[in-house]
Amino acid sequence: MxxxxxxxxxxxxxxxxxxxxxxxxxxxxxxxxxxxxxxxxxxxxxxxxxxxxxxxxxxxxxxxxxxxxxxxxxxxxxxxxxxxxxxxxxxxxxxxxxxYKPFKPTPAIHPSAVIDPNTRIGQDVYIGANVVIQAGVIIGDRVTIHPNVVIYPDVTIGEDTILHANCTIHERTQIGSGCTIHSGAAIGSEGFGFVPTAVGWYKMEQSGYTVLEDGVEVGCNSAVDRPAVGETRIGSNTKIDNLVQIGHGCKIGRNCAMASQVGLAGGVIIGNGVMLGGQVGVANQVTIGDRVIATGQTGITGNVPAGEMVSGMPHIPTKIYRRLFVMYKKLPEIYQEYKKLQQKESNQ
Amino acid sequence: MxxxxxxxxxxxxxxxxxxxxxxxxxxxxxxxxxxxxxxxxxxxxxxxxxxxxxxxxxxxxxxxxxxxxxxxxxxxxxxxxxxxxxxxxxxxxxxxxxxYKPFKPTPAIHPSAVIDPNTRIGQDVYIGANVVIQAGVIIGDRVTIHPNVVIYPDVTIGEDTILHANCTIHERTQIGSGCTIHSGAAIGSEGFGFVPTAVGWYKMEQSGYTVLEDGVEVGCNSAVDRPAVGETRIGSNTKIDNLVQIGHGCKIGRNCAMASQVGLAGGVIIGNGVMLGGQVGVANQVTIGDRVIATGQTGITGNVPAGEMVSGMPHIPTKIYRRLFVMYKKLPEIYQEYKKLQQKESNQ
Amino acid sequence: MxxxxxxxxxxxxxxxxxxxxxxxxxxxxxxxxxxxxxxxxxxxxxxxxxxxxxxxxxxxxxxxxxxxxxxxxxxxxxxxxxxxxxxxxxxxxxxxxxxYKPFKPTPAIHPSAVIDPNTRIGQDVYIGANVVIQAGVIIGDRVTIHPNVVIYPDVTIGEDTILHANCTIHERTQIGSGCTIHSGAAIGSEGFGFVPTAVGWYKMEQSGYTVLEDGVEVGCNSAVDRPAVGETRIGSNTKIDNLVQIGHGCKIGRNCAMASQVGLAGGVIIGNGVMLGGQVGVANQVTIGDRVIATGQTGITGNVPAGEMVSGMPHIPTKIYRRLFVMYKKLPEIYQEYKKLQQKESNQ
Incomplete structure (x- = not known):
C-alpha cells in the first residue's frame, strides 16, 4: 500500500x-x-x-x-x-x-478431539486435532484451542482466549477472556507442597485453583501452580514470558510484565504494574508493591515497597547496587592500602 | 462435618x-x-x-x-x-x-490411545486419550497416564505412579512406584553430550538410561536427562519442582527437595535429605553431602560437605555469606576512609 | 566384540x-x-x-x-x-x-496423524501417532517426527531432522537438515513484544519467523521465539540444552553451545563458537563476539569482545572476577582495620 x-x-x-x-x-x-x-x-x-x-x-x-x-x-x-x-x-x-494478520484457524471442532459430553462449548470455537476436554469444562465464544491441548475437569475459559499447542490446563482453573496461553505451558498444576516429617515428605494435597484474569498471557513452557487451599491469581493484562514459574498461592496484580525464566516461590504477593527482568527470583511469602522494577537476575528475598527499583542478590535499591559495584571493583586497591596500613602499624 | x-x-x-x-x-x-x-x-x-x-x-x-x-x-x-x-x-x-480428594480418572483405556501390542499393562490402569505407548513398555497396576503422554520404548513404570498430561518418558527409563510426573516433564531424554573437535561438535550418543526410585515427584516442564553410559538416578521420595534441569549422569539421594528452576549440570552427586532453593545451579561433577541446604540462586561450583548450609555465587557457608554482605554494604564508607588515608599519605 | x-x-x-x-x-x-x-x-x-x-x-x-x-x-x-x-x-x-544405536522408528506415517493435504512430505519419513501437520508445511527426506508433535502452517523441515515427542513448531519456522528438537521444545513461538501505553500493554504482533540452520539441536522444553519483524536465527551446528530461552530476534552464530537454563533476551547477537554456562542470562540487544566463554550464572549486561571469558553479575572478565572474589572474602578483616583507623582518628 x-x-x-x-x-x-x-x-x-x-x-x-x-x-x-x-x-x-x-x-x-x-x-x-x-x-x-x-x-x-x-x-x-x-x-x-x-x-x-x-x-x-x-x-x-x-x-x-x-x-x-x-x-x-x-x-x-x-x-x-x-x-x-x-x-x-x-x-x-x-x-x-x-x-500481518496472525494465524487463526477457522472455527471448527476437529473430529479427533476428545470432548466429554458434560461440557459447554461456546459459539465459533476452534478445537484442534487431538485436543482433550474433560468433564465440567466451560469454553466461551470464539475461543481457539490449538492441537494436542489437554484440559482437565471443571476448567472455565473466557471468550476469545487462545490456547496454543501442547499446553495443559489443570482442574478447576479459571481463565478469563482475551488470554493467550503459549505452547507447553501448564496452568493450575499442583503446588509444590510437601511437609517434612521424621519419615520423609508428606504430600499436602493441592485443593485450591488458579485464576487468570482477562487479558493475561503466559509464555511457552511456563508453569502456574495452584495452592493447597484458596487460589493463585494473576491480575488482568499481566504478561508472563516463557519458562516462568509462578508458585502456589501467588497473587499478582494487573498490568505486570515478567520476563523469561522469572521464578516466584509460594505465596508471593505482587502489586500492579510491576516489571521483573529475566531470571529474577522471588522468595516465599514476599510482598512487592506497585510499579516495582527488578533488573535481570535479581534475587528478591524480602518485601519491596511500591515504586522502588531493585537489583542484586539479595536485592537492594538499584542506585545503591550500582554504587556498590563500582566500589567492589576497587577492592584490590582498597586491599593494597589496607596491607600497607597493616605493615606500617606492625613497624611502629 | x-x-x-x-x-x-x-x-x-x-x-x-x-x-x-x-x-x-x-x-x-x-x-x-x-x-x-x-x-x-x-x-x-x-x-x-x-x-x-x-x-x-x-x-x-x-x-x-x-x-x-x-x-x-x-x-x-x-x-x-x-x-x-x-x-x-x-x-x-x-x-x-x-x-478434598484429588481428581483421579476411573481405570480404563481410552480407545484413541496408541499402544504397541508388545507391552505389558497392569490391572486397574487408566490410559487417557491420545496416549502413545511404544514397544517393550511395562506398566504396573493402578498406574494413571493422563492424555497425550508419550512413552518411548522399553520404559517400566511402577505401581500407582501418575503421569500427567503432555509429559514424555524416553527410552529405557525406569520409574518406580508411587511416583508423580507432572505435565510437560521430559524424563530420560538425551544428555547434552557434545565433544569439541576442530570441525565442530561431535555428538556422543546417550546410551544410558534414567531411574526414578519409588515416590519421586518431578514438576511441570522439568527435564531429567540420561547419560552417555550408565544411569541418571533420583533416590526414593525425592521431590523436584517445576522447570528443574537434572543433567546426564546425576545421582541424587533420597528425600531431597529441589525448588523450581534448579539446574544440575552433568555428573552431580547429591546425598540424602538435601534441599536446594529456587534457581540454584550446580556445576559439573560436583559432590554434595547429606542434608546440605542451599538458599535460592546459590551457584554451587565445588563440593559441599554434609550438613552445610550454603549461599552465594560462588557458594560459601551461609553464615559467612551473610556477614560478607553486611560488609559489602559498608564498602562506600570503607572506600571513603581509604581515600582519606591516601590523601594523608600523599600530604606527608 | x-x-x-x-x-x-x-x-x-x-x-x-x-x-x-x-x-x-x-x-x-x-x-x-x-x-x-x-x-x-x-x-x-x-x-x-x-x-x-x-x-x-x-x-x-x-x-x-x-x-x-x-x-x-x-x-x-x-x-x-x-x-x-x-x-x-x-x-x-x-x-x-x-x-549402541539410538532408537529410530522405521519410516511410516501413523494413521492417527492429522496431516493437511496441502503439505509436501519427503521420502522415508516417520510421522508418529497423533502428530498434527498443518497447511503449507514441507518435510524433507528421512525426517523423524515422534508422536504428539504439532507443526503450525508454513514450516519447512530439512532432511534427516528429528523432532521429539510433544514439541511444537510454530508458523513459518525454517528448520535445516540434521537438526534435533527435543521433547516439549517450542520453536518459532511469539516473541514477548508488548509496548507500554497509558492504558496497559499493547501487543506487538510477531510477524517474523525463526530459522535453525543445519545441525542445530534444541533441548527439552526450550523456547526459541520469533520476532515482530525479520528473523530469529541460530547458526549451523549450534547446540542448545534444555530449558533455554532464546528471545525474539536473536542472531546466534555457528558451533556455539548453550548449557541448560540459559536465557537470552530480545535482539541478542552472538558470534561463532561461543559457550554459555548453565543459567547464564544475556540482556536485551547485547552483542557477544566469537569464542566468548561465560561461566555458569553469569549475567551479561553489555557487549563482550571476541575471545573473552566472563563471569559474575554484572559480567566482568573471569580473571578479575576471581581476584575480586578473593578480596571480597577478606572484607571482614579490611573492615576491622578500617574501624581501628577510624578509632585512632577520633582519638587524635
Missing amino acids: QFQEIITKLGKAAKNNSLNRDRNLNPEITGVAAIDEAISGTLSYVEGGKFTAHIATTEAGALILPTNETLQSQATSRNIAWIATPQPRLLFAKAISLY | QFQEIITKLGKAAKNNSLNRDRNLNPEITGVAAIDEAISGTLSYVEGGKFTAHIATTEAGALILPTNETLQSQATSRNIAWIATPQPRLLFAKAISLY | QFQEIITKLGKAAKNNSLNRDRNLNPEITGVAAIDEAISGTLSYVEGGKFTAHIATTEAGALILPTNETLQSQATSRNIAWIATPQPRLLFAKAISLY
Missing part, C-alpha cells in the same frame, strides 16, 4: 508526517522491517539511541521517527518518507498489523 | 484440642482455608511467625495451632475451636484430605 | 594401542561404561584429572587413555588393554556408537 494509505489507516497518531510537507514523496510500502534489516520499500522505525545512526544508511522507504526535527530532516534529505510520534514503537506495532 | 468428627478422623495427632475443655464448641466445619482468607465455618492453621496475628481477627471456625497456650487461649476467647500440635502444617495437610 | 575389532573399527584414531605391544591381550568387550562404574569386560576412558586414579582399581577390560606413557604402563601392568589418543573423550564417543 502507498504511504498515504498507511497514514490514513494509522489515523490521528500519524498526523505529523512528511506527506504534509512533500506530497510527492508517497512511496509504495510493501512490508515492515527492523531498521538494521530494512530493504527498499519497507517501513521501519527508530525509537532513539544507537539506532538513529541507521537513518543515514537505511534502505527503508519510510520511517516512524520520534518527534525530533533533526532526525526528520535527516530522513527528508535522504528522500525517506516519515511519520513523527512521541511513541514510535507503539505506532510501529500498529503498522505491523496493517501488513 | 462437625469439629468432633475431624478430631476423630485425625486421630492421635489431634488429641490436644479445645473439645476436651469445652464440649459445646463443636462447630460445623465446611472446608479448609488459609488463615488470611478463612471464611466462617472453615478450618485453618497457624504455624507461628507473623501469621499468629490473624488469630485475633480470623473468621475461621476452627484452627490448628502450635502447642502454645497463649495462642490457644486467644482462640478460645474468640470462640474458635482448636487443635494443638507440634506440627500444625502437617496436621493441616491431613485435614485437607478430609475435604 | 574383541578388542582387536574395536581397534579396527575405530580406524586411524586408535592406531596407538596396547595390541601393538601385546598381541595376547585381546579381551572380549561387551559394552561401554564410565570409569567409576566399569564392570568386567567393558571399555571405558580416562581424559585426565581426578579420574586417572581409577586406573589402579577399575574392573574395565579396556581403556581409552590420553597419550601419557605413565598411564599406559599402569594399565598394561593391570592387564587392561588400551588405546592412547590425544582426545580420549572423542574416541570414547565413537566407541559408544559401536555398541
Whole structure:
C-alpha cells in the first residue's frame, strides 16, 4: 500500500508526517522491517539511541521517527518518507498489523478431539486435532484451542482466549477472556507442597485453583501452580514470558510484565504494574508493591515497597547496587592500602 | 462435618484440642482455608511467625495451632475451636484430605490411545486419550497416564505412579512406584553430550538410561536427562519442582527437595535429605553431602560437605555469606576512609 | 566384540594401542561404561584429572587413555588393554556408537496423524501417532517426527531432522537438515513484544519467523521465539540444552553451545563458537563476539569482545572476577582495620 494509505489507516497518531510537507514523496510500502534489516520499500522505525545512526544508511522507504526535527530532516534529505510520534514503537506495532494478520484457524471442532459430553462449548470455537476436554469444562465464544491441548475437569475459559499447542490446563482453573496461553505451558498444576516429617515428605494435597484474569498471557513452557487451599491469581493484562514459574498461592496484580525464566516461590504477593527482568527470583511469602522494577537476575528475598527499583542478590535499591559495584571493583586497591596500613602499624 | 468428627478422623495427632475443655464448641466445619482468607465455618492453621496475628481477627471456625497456650487461649476467647500440635502444617495437610480428594480418572483405556501390542499393562490402569505407548513398555497396576503422554520404548513404570498430561518418558527409563510426573516433564531424554573437535561438535550418543526410585515427584516442564553410559538416578521420595534441569549422569539421594528452576549440570552427586532453593545451579561433577541446604540462586561450583548450609555465587557457608554482605554494604564508607588515608599519605 | 575389532573399527584414531605391544591381550568387550562404574569386560576412558586414579582399581577390560606413557604402563601392568589418543573423550564417543544405536522408528506415517493435504512430505519419513501437520508445511527426506508433535502452517523441515515427542513448531519456522528438537521444545513461538501505553500493554504482533540452520539441536522444553519483524536465527551446528530461552530476534552464530537454563533476551547477537554456562542470562540487544566463554550464572549486561571469558553479575572478565572474589572474602578483616583507623582518628 502507498504511504498515504498507511497514514490514513494509522489515523490521528500519524498526523505529523512528511506527506504534509512533500506530497510527492508517497512511496509504495510493501512490508515492515527492523531498521538494521530494512530493504527498499519497507517501513521501519527508530525509537532513539544507537539506532538513529541507521537513518543515514537505511534502505527503508519510510520511517516512524520520534518527534525530533533533526532526525526528520535527516530522513527528508535522504528522500525517506516519515511519520513523527512521541511513541514510535507503539505506532510501529500498529503498522505491523496493517501488513500481518496472525494465524487463526477457522472455527471448527476437529473430529479427533476428545470432548466429554458434560461440557459447554461456546459459539465459533476452534478445537484442534487431538485436543482433550474433560468433564465440567466451560469454553466461551470464539475461543481457539490449538492441537494436542489437554484440559482437565471443571476448567472455565473466557471468550476469545487462545490456547496454543501442547499446553495443559489443570482442574478447576479459571481463565478469563482475551488470554493467550503459549505452547507447553501448564496452568493450575499442583503446588509444590510437601511437609517434612521424621519419615520423609508428606504430600499436602493441592485443593485450591488458579485464576487468570482477562487479558493475561503466559509464555511457552511456563508453569502456574495452584495452592493447597484458596487460589493463585494473576491480575488482568499481566504478561508472563516463557519458562516462568509462578508458585502456589501467588497473587499478582494487573498490568505486570515478567520476563523469561522469572521464578516466584509460594505465596508471593505482587502489586500492579510491576516489571521483573529475566531470571529474577522471588522468595516465599514476599510482598512487592506497585510499579516495582527488578533488573535481570535479581534475587528478591524480602518485601519491596511500591515504586522502588531493585537489583542484586539479595536485592537492594538499584542506585545503591550500582554504587556498590563500582566500589567492589576497587577492592584490590582498597586491599593494597589496607596491607600497607597493616605493615606500617606492625613497624611502629 | 462437625469439629468432633475431624478430631476423630485425625486421630492421635489431634488429641490436644479445645473439645476436651469445652464440649459445646463443636462447630460445623465446611472446608479448609488459609488463615488470611478463612471464611466462617472453615478450618485453618497457624504455624507461628507473623501469621499468629490473624488469630485475633480470623473468621475461621476452627484452627490448628502450635502447642502454645497463649495462642490457644486467644482462640478460645474468640470462640474458635482448636487443635494443638507440634506440627500444625502437617496436621493441616491431613485435614485437607478430609475435604478434598484429588481428581483421579476411573481405570480404563481410552480407545484413541496408541499402544504397541508388545507391552505389558497392569490391572486397574487408566490410559487417557491420545496416549502413545511404544514397544517393550511395562506398566504396573493402578498406574494413571493422563492424555497425550508419550512413552518411548522399553520404559517400566511402577505401581500407582501418575503421569500427567503432555509429559514424555524416553527410552529405557525406569520409574518406580508411587511416583508423580507432572505435565510437560521430559524424563530420560538425551544428555547434552557434545565433544569439541576442530570441525565442530561431535555428538556422543546417550546410551544410558534414567531411574526414578519409588515416590519421586518431578514438576511441570522439568527435564531429567540420561547419560552417555550408565544411569541418571533420583533416590526414593525425592521431590523436584517445576522447570528443574537434572543433567546426564546425576545421582541424587533420597528425600531431597529441589525448588523450581534448579539446574544440575552433568555428573552431580547429591546425598540424602538435601534441599536446594529456587534457581540454584550446580556445576559439573560436583559432590554434595547429606542434608546440605542451599538458599535460592546459590551457584554451587565445588563440593559441599554434609550438613552445610550454603549461599552465594560462588557458594560459601551461609553464615559467612551473610556477614560478607553486611560488609559489602559498608564498602562506600570503607572506600571513603581509604581515600582519606591516601590523601594523608600523599600530604606527608 | 574383541578388542582387536574395536581397534579396527575405530580406524586411524586408535592406531596407538596396547595390541601393538601385546598381541595376547585381546579381551572380549561387551559394552561401554564410565570409569567409576566399569564392570568386567567393558571399555571405558580416562581424559585426565581426578579420574586417572581409577586406573589402579577399575574392573574395565579396556581403556581409552590420553597419550601419557605413565598411564599406559599402569594399565598394561593391570592387564587392561588400551588405546592412547590425544582426545580420549572423542574416541570414547565413537566407541559408544559401536555398541549402541539410538532408537529410530522405521519410516511410516501413523494413521492417527492429522496431516493437511496441502503439505509436501519427503521420502522415508516417520510421522508418529497423533502428530498434527498443518497447511503449507514441507518435510524433507528421512525426517523423524515422534508422536504428539504439532507443526503450525508454513514450516519447512530439512532432511534427516528429528523432532521429539510433544514439541511444537510454530508458523513459518525454517528448520535445516540434521537438526534435533527435543521433547516439549517450542520453536518459532511469539516473541514477548508488548509496548507500554497509558492504558496497559499493547501487543506487538510477531510477524517474523525463526530459522535453525543445519545441525542445530534444541533441548527439552526450550523456547526459541520469533520476532515482530525479520528473523530469529541460530547458526549451523549450534547446540542448545534444555530449558533455554532464546528471545525474539536473536542472531546466534555457528558451533556455539548453550548449557541448560540459559536465557537470552530480545535482539541478542552472538558470534561463532561461543559457550554459555548453565543459567547464564544475556540482556536485551547485547552483542557477544566469537569464542566468548561465560561461566555458569553469569549475567551479561553489555557487549563482550571476541575471545573473552566472563563471569559474575554484572559480567566482568573471569580473571578479575576471581581476584575480586578473593578480596571480597577478606572484607571482614579490611573492615576491622578500617574501624581501628577510624578509632585512632577520633582519638587524635
